[in-house]
Amino acid sequence: MKRVSLKITGAQGQGVNSVGEMCAKGLKRSGYCVFGYREYMSLIKGGHSSYQLDVSHERIESSETGIDILVCFNHHGLEQNAPELKRGGIILHQTPQWTFPAETEKWLKREDVTVMYLPVEDILERLEAKAIFGNVLITSVVWSLLDRPIDDLKALVREQFGRKGEEAVRMNFACIDEGVAYKKQHAPTARIALPDPDARRWKDCVLVTGSQAMGLGLIHGGCRMYVGYPMTPSSPLLSFMADMQNDAGLVIKQAEDEITAAQMMSGAMAMGTRAATGTSGGGFDLMSETVSMNAMIENPSVFVLAQRPGPATGLPTWTAQGDLLLAVGAAHGEFPRIVLCVSDAEDCFRLSAEAFNLAEEWQTPVILMTDKQTAEVLFTADPFDQKQAAVRRGRLVTKAAELAKLNGTDRFDPSAKDGVSARWLPGSKAATYCMQADEHSADGSVDETKENAVAQMEKRMKKLSAIAKALPEPEVLGEGFGNGDSDKGKIDMLVVSWGSNKGVILDALRQLTSHNSHLTAAYLHYTYLWPLKTKRFLEMAKRAKKIVLVECNQQGQLGLLLRQQTGVDITDRLLAYDGRPWFCDALVAGLRSFLPKR
């Protein structure tokens, strides 16, 4: 697969994201699949941040460590990121009189890297344009370096800035013309060739972050209320839901703390609407008592847990998968819960709606996991399917005739099938009950007898085995390297993982198998993480010559759970815990190291 990557670097607030987003949109519309990855620091202005776009005419779901075009808003990018350039790459910068250290200079020459200086300030001054126009000027040079038709860029700029008036459009166009002319004059041969576009495949796709897809999914699934407390990387979801509130008629509350957020969500769900809350690890710690409470009062509840590296404040703006055991084990007492994790935009949309269904069907907490990588990566995704989802509310009783027949003791009836008893809402004309967080009898009266304690514990825990039966097994994913022969024969390499690693694993396996035509590989992707399904894992493990666990944590937490539940210990592991996601080339190299040497 031919892939090209460009990386825009600069201080936060300089326009890195604007240029990145404009390029991403333009390229997607031209018929490319774009994968956008941001790195930044926990500060507002300054620091060193980057926006990397990996581009192909085929599906691309990962970043590479090597880059073809490096755009530098300041000299930090020149110093730090120049060594990342691939052979024949291009550096576009705007630092006057910049010289590289001799060593670097030599290396760049050897690697045939073109260094192009763009005097942004001079050009803008000549045009009498404000500094903000620098973004479109830089974009136009990048556009030329990629040899894309300039009219495409102009059309995009007109669409984005048209509402600011004809004068703004004129100035933008002037900047574009200047950029194109400058490139033609000063670096006429510099070019990074993109593969031919596949407009039919990509141009109608959406470019969304995982957080946006998740927000749309929640709304799609009937979410009417979102309560949160700012904490990266869950904040983009709060912001997106807040931005959608007027369009979607939502109740949005930025609460005073995460405990409040969790309790407000719980109250709203108890009253019969669909509400969600979201946080990251530290905030989830605060919510955990509420998770336990919802299990006890058998209240459907949805907690979004967006992971970042811990412990403590950790690396606030970086990614990790270190909270799987937290999600599975958080909160006191024994109770059923469902833990699932999104992996890409389509998952974010579909599973966010599904989380509500699971919560209501099983009347218990659902922890919907994501991470900084999924939350902030820009995905190219097919427009979301609006037809597939349905609202499933389990044993919720709303019809007057059925309500009239209920007794208060139906609410927590210990003999209910699978432990799921009838649920009806405050305000319904029916017998009443107490949502009792003390151990309680069937109508929610406090009951401390041993017989009742056993009956109610068993009622709730019956759900866990029923949920385990109902949830889907992990998926075997792949294009020709797994699915085709997944029922018979040996597999050279079985990769086991979860969450945001899905995309990069698929990209890496495609690359690995395309270079080794004799190699058979499969990827076992865990979406539902608790209760843990093990049947397919055991089947696949038997057929695999080599099993490799890939995770973004130090202990291999999914591996620990699999070992706990199956006794199978995956000893070949690729674990990243540096705050970065897996990059495609690094993963290919890592996986290759487990293959027999030829």
Add this chain to the structure above:
Amino acid sequence: MSIPLMTGSGSSMQQYRCANRCTWCDGCGDYGIWTAMQRALVELKIAPWQALLCYDVGCHGNMSDKLLGYRFHGLHGRVLPFAAGAKLANPRVPVLAFGGDGASFSEGVGHLVHAVRSNYPITFILHNNGNYGLTTGQASALTWQDQPMNAAPNGIPERTIHSMDFLFSLEPTFVARTFSGDIPHMTKMFAAAIAHQQHGFAFVDVLQACPTYNHFATHEYLLERCYDCNAEGHDPSDAAKARQLATADTSKRIACGILYQRTDLPHFYDRLVPRKDKKTTPAEEVEIVDTGKWLKRFT
């Protein structure tokens, strides 16, 4: 006030009657609050299925299964956000929250601050007996400073929070004070506080006798000092006077009644721009929403 105690046509106390026996100490103020609350609900013609009663954890929380109605008994200190979330999901249902002075001024004090500030349309009944009863008599933030208590044999070193001064600093829209030994007065205050949900957050401070652990503000002590300030002509719209009455020295007389009320501010839900002109409640709106119309902005 005339409330039929036995079954008949319309509302009656009987509707709220529950088979579980009360478990409070003899002479506990919770009996009076329990009775007055049922009377207030009946007087307002609210049937058990029409309201949600949310209890914090403490002695008062043991009321959660001693009457009927949709009820919630959750975590210590956290009753207010649960009640607020429930109310926002279905503003048509009257939502009441009950909490003790222990939880409300320590573990849950942040929630109280923001509930008042948010002006959620709910009613909060503070069971104020000046100590942690259910955990056997520790000092709360409202216990007098030098009072020896469980876990504080020398009295607590911390200063006592002046609860009314604190509350008024948050600019509440409804503050009442009443006494657990005066059922008719409590009934009136509770009814007024429930009615105030159309305007916002109603705070009722119930001075409550705790015969087991509170030997300083006893039933007799409170009985001798509490008086009805509205009967003496206090106008609840007079903010300055209200604060003065609420924070006055209580060693001789304690002003009870509706101390303060303003009805000119919209409550939290009414301030939500996306909910303007909506005829349905969020609880009625659970359905699949086609988000296709918003996808264009991402293409």
